[in-house]
Amino acid sequence: MTRPGKMIRLVVETFFKKPATTLYPFKKVEMPANFRGKIIFKPHLCIGCQMCMKDCPSGAIKITKLPNKKFECEISLAKCIYCAQCVDSCPKKALESTKEFELAVLDRKNLKAVFSDDTKETSPE
Amino acid sequence: MRKVVIPIGPQHPALKEPESFSVTLSGERIMAFSARLGYNHRGIEKACEERTYIQDVYLVERICGICSHAHSTAFVQAVEEIAGLSVPERALYIRTIIAELERIHSHLLWLGVAGHEIGFDTLLMYTWRDREVVMDILAELTGNRVNYGINTIGGVRRNIDASEISDILKAMDILEERTKYYIQLAKEETTLIKRLSCVGILSHEDALSLGAVGPTARASGIPRDTRKDDPYAAYDKLEFKVITDDHCDVYGRTLVRLGELMESYKMIRQALKEMPTGPISVKAPRKIPAGEAFSRYEAPRGEDVHYVKADGTDRPERVKVRAPTLANLQTVAKMLEDRQLADLPIVIAAIDPCFSCTDRLISLREPKKPDKTLAWEDLRAYSIEWYRARGIDFTKVNRKISRRN
Incomplete structure (x- = not known):
């Protein structure tokens, strides 16, 4: 039962193996297809029912009405817990999860995403 | 041999979460062990x-x-x-x-x-x-x-x-x-x-x-x-x-x-x-x-x-959670009775504790009047009295701090 050097085979094997870790910041990590990352908003689909606001567990999402039946969405990236309940709650699929997860910023003012135009997302900088 | 009471935690390298244990030792042997919850109460x-x-x-x-x-x-x-x-x-x-x-x-x-x-x-x-x-x-x-x-x-x-x-x-x-x-x-x-x-x-x-x-x-x-x-x-x-x-x-x-x-x-x-x-x-x-x-x-x-407990609205009237660690925590005191101090980290770890899950509300009641709960001011006054009775007076320090502000 007690044979010294029993692990030696495993130790030698380990020398010829690749490291189990990845060089993360240099080598990007790919998230699975249905990862719940940063939420994006498609203003042309929104009907302003505010179901996402009602269901958000952390109050991170704010829909405001603009003229011409358009809606603006502001998501606080600090408050958001990335549960994607808003994506499930939206009856028109105006919200969507992305694979983006590297959301750290140096200034807390930048921790929000504002979506008001169909084409681009504005970030207060 | 003289008994020594040592506090372990709330912050301690052997613990993964803030939790306080008071261990009574006689040499290297644990005579009594008590745990205190409440450092991670999140409401x-x-x-x-x-x-x-x-x-x-x-x-x-x-x-x-x-x-x-x-x-x-x-x-x-x-x-x-x-x-x-x-x-x-x-x-x-x-x-x-x-x-x-x-x-x-x-x-x-x-x-x-x-x-x-x-x-x-x-x-x-x-x-x-x-x-x-x-x-x-x-x-x-x-x-x-x-x-x-x-x-x-x-x-x-x-x-x-x-x-x-x-x-x-x-x-x-x-x-x-x-x-x-x-x-x-x-x-x-x-x-x-x-x-x-x-x-x-x-x-x-x-x-x-x-x-x-x-x-x-x-x-x-x-x-x-x-x-x-x-x-x-x-x-x-x-x-x-x-x-x-x-x-x-x-x-x-x-x-x-x-x-x-x-x-x-x-x-x-x-x-x-x-x-x-x-x-x-x-x-x-x-x-x-x-x-x-x-x-x-x-x-x-x-x-x-x-x-x-639901009351017919869209919000629950009461939710009560009992996490598994709360049930297991009492066994740790039994496991450690008359054991070596060096076994403490692994014995605590062996129940796979999750202390922040365990922390639920503790209501603080005045010792002599069990139906009266203590508010923050009462607790402060009580602690000042408690220390004063043991010969520690913070009045001078307090005055110094307030003067600096």
């Missing part, structure tokens, strides 16, 4: 009362980072019982699969922590490397590595498709092979056996009288498992053994957890094979009718209990 039960049911699912999930599925399932089960929803079969199977994957990741995590606590860091590195396999599977199935968010009231949020099934089966094969190696290691490695045997002994009778749950109870020979005793989700359709052990010590708890890993692989394979097709959720009402329900769930650490 989750009260916060649940101020949120809607659907928001609460995500809130209770964050009670624990490791057994998050345990808490959300227990809560959702209680709400579904009040609302009288019949959850589709497929949803129950998906819940069971996620629950078992969570058990695998939690037990592998524990094995690594236990290895670290006894100075066997190779085991920590190996098990945590293997744990990544199951974490990746959980991320693929649910969209996140922790806090899976798979549950919703009336079912689950995500389906499992054919490619995911083959990925799970592949991962199970890898993990089963690795776990066989760990079982062999646990049975043959002399350093591990000698370090863990006869450490933290909890006899069968003590485990029963102190109400131990989970692997702690099962390692003392009590076949107590909610999955068998009161089956929920799809556990009544799955075949599995309740792993027990008669070692009654930390070594026994290691063997129980390793045995449970093997059972989990078997259960996941069976669940994936027998999973029926069909819808994964039913529509749940926003307002839950008045009523109350009590839900039990076998978390990786033991039985998790949720109580929900």
Whole structure:
């Protein structure tokens, strides 16, 4: 039962193996297809029912009405817990999860995403 | 020999979470041990009362980072019982699969922590490397590595498709092979056996009288498992053994957890094979009718209990959570009685404690008038009096501080 050097085979094997870790910041990590990352908003689909606001567990999402039946969405990236309940709650699929997860910023003012135009997302900088 | 009382915690290198223990020592022997909870109270039960049911699912999930599925399932089960929803079969199977994957990741995590606590860091590195396999599977199935968010009231949020099934089966094969190696290691490695045997002994009778749950109870020979005793989700359709052990010590708890890993692989394979097709959720009402329900769930650490009381609105009237660590914490004092101080970290780690999950409200009452609760000002006055009676006066220091401000 007690044979010294029993692990030696495993130790030698380990020398010829690749490291189990990845060089993360240099080598990007790919998230699975249905990862719940940063939420994006498609203003042309929104009907302003505010179901996402009602269901958000952390109050991170704010829909405001603009003229011409358009809606603006502001998501606080600090408050958001990335549960994607808003994506499930939206009856028109105006919200969507992305694979983006590297959301750290140096200034807390930048921790929000504002979506008001169909084409681009504005970030207060 | 003179007795010495040493405080361990709230911040201590041997502890992973803020928790305070007071250990009475005579030399190196522990004479008495007492634990103090409350450093991580987050007010989750009260916060649940101020949120809607659907928001609460995500809130209770964050009670624990490791057994998050345990808490959300227990809560959702209680709400579904009040609302009288019949959850589709497929949803129950998906819940069971996620629950078992969570058990695998939690037990592998524990094995690594236990290895670290006894100075066997190779085991920590190996098990945590293997744990990544199951974490990746959980991320693929649910969209996140922790806090899976798979549950919703009336079912689950995500389906499992054919490619995911083959990925799970592949991962199970890898993990089963690795776990066989760990079982062999646990049975043959002399350093591990000698370090863990006869450490933290909890006899069968003590485990029963102190109400131990989970692997702690099962390692003392009590076949107590909610999955068998009161089956929920799809556990009544799955075949599995309740792993027990008669070692009654930390070594026994290691063997129980390793045995449970093997059972989990078997259960996941069976669940994936027998999973029926069909819808994964039913529509749940926003307002839950008045009523109350009590839900039990076998978390990786033991039985998790949720109580929900509804009053007909969209918010619960009361949510009560009893995390498994609270049931197991009392056994630690028994395990450490008349033992060496050096065994303390591994004995505490052996119940797989999760202190922040355990912290619930403590109401502070005045010692002589039990019906009067203490407010913050009263507590302050009480503490000043308490110190003054022991010859410590903070008046001068206070004056100095207030002058500086």
